[in-house]
Amino acid sequence: MSDYWWPRSIKPLTNRNYSMRRGSNVIGSQVQGGNDRAALKYSTEPVPFNLNFILSDGAYNALLNFYDVAINHGASSFKMMLDSGTGIVEHQCIIVPNSWNAVRPSHGTWSLALRVNAEVTPSQNEVCDNLYQLWDCYGDQSCALINAFEDFVNGTPKL
DSSP: OOOOBOOTTOOOOSSSSOEEOOOTTEEEEOOTTSOOEEEESSSSOOEEEEEEEEEEHHHHHHHHHIIIIITGGGTSOEEEEEESSSSEEEEEEEEOTTOOEEEEEETTEEEEEEEEEESOOGGGGOSOTTHHHHHHHHGGGHHHHHHHHHHHHHTOOOO
16 A cells, blocks of 8 residues: 555536446346345445546646556556545545546647545445435434534534
């Protein structure tokens, strides 16, 4: 696991094909005379993200240097700030081979599309495994309830 960070000033566009997929960790097996059974391959699943960037020549040059030198032509993992549903937080990622697609639509500008796999997302490491039950009861007020409880526990209630 690498300690290198994706250049923090180079952020993906969130309004242009920023997406992730889940469900690659479940396998199905047929049971003779019965319904299909589902099981997990691994305890966590890598989560693929499709990312797009608009970069200046200088930013693209810096990113190429990061790619070639720091992460060994994409063979090493790196840390990147992504949103997988729990807000923008750190994810350990690796670039999916052959997914780097850069085009130069105009002089001085680059468009880059690539896929990264986040090794683990925060929701896979949640301490509170009953968040869905809390949400079922309190809906959008769940976050306010948790924050108020944290303030109470820390002895710093908001007036």
